[in-house]
Amino acid sequence: MMVKILYFAALRERLERSEEQLALPPEVATAGALRAHLAARGGAWEALANLRNLRVAVNQRMAGADAPLADGDEVAFFPPVTGG
Secondary structure (H helix, E strand, O other): EEEEEEEEHHHHHHOOOOEHHHHHHOOOOOOHHHHHHHHOOOOOHHHHHHOOEEEEEEEEEEEEEOOOOOOOOEEEEEOOOOOO
16 A cells, blocks of 8 residues: 655654655554554654654544555644744
């Protein structure tokens, strides 16, 4: 299954990319499993596991960790942001 992943704000800066296309292994079937799969890359990717209040959207709808993923989905990760 292929998904498009978008990274926003400080997470985008930390990972040095705003998006990627990724073929997921069969065991990665939910938004939470995708987050853990990406964090397992290590290094800067561990931010996905360590960031508190990290939000996720699947196909432009806010979703929980148990949200199922399907081929062609767009998954976006939003870290907490501050404004002033």
